[in-house]
Amino acid sequence: MSNIGKKAKNFKKSKSGVYLSIGTTAFGAFGVFKQAREARNDHDTLRLIDAGVSAAAIVTGLAILYRELKRLGDDDVLLG
Template identity: 80%
Template sequence: MSALTKAKGFKKSRTGTYLSIGTTAFGALSVIKQARRARTDNDTLQLIDAVVSAVAIATGVAILLRELKRLGDDDVLLG
């Protein structure tokens, strides 16, 4: 198995999914900072952008959690 094939398979693995959830959640920190700055500056447009970004992050995490659950369902040793 080549290194490229292993790297492509990592994204669909349990570890890769946990890593994706972590990096997505880490992105939430910048959105929180953006929202706080927008509220301080009374910038409605920046606040709307932060809210939309937060919704996108929440959706991404939900999709990753669904993928993680699906990976868990496929594991014969767990069931």
Template identity: 80%
Template sequence: MAKKAKNFKKSRTGLYVSLGTTAFGAVSVAKQAKLAREDGDVLRLIDAAVSAAAIVTGLAILYRELRRLGDDDVLLG
């Protein structure tokens, strides 16, 4: 049981949790970008854009891992 819990990040469920938390971070970046536009703060707007690019890249990597996982789910068997 402990081994299964240790490999949670490599499971399908773990990847879904990671996808969800990464996508939830997009809400924070959207708020940051909105505030930066309202204030006219170019530096904060650039920071929001870079953060958004990191989120998109992270989601793409997690999606690729989810596709690679296939039927090798450590929690299912």
């Protein structure tokens, strides 16, 4: 693996990387809310279901990222 690849992998596992992931995931929620609003206005049930499933995926992703952030926080505390 290249040096850049190692740095990218380490960044993904860092607090900064997790915060960035949370931000981008939350930003993606705006698109889902827009999709849901348009689906309701058009009375398109299938797109509304798609928006609901996407919203559930976003909530699950945020919960996983929050858990990772807590785990990283626990590693930083010195015991004893």
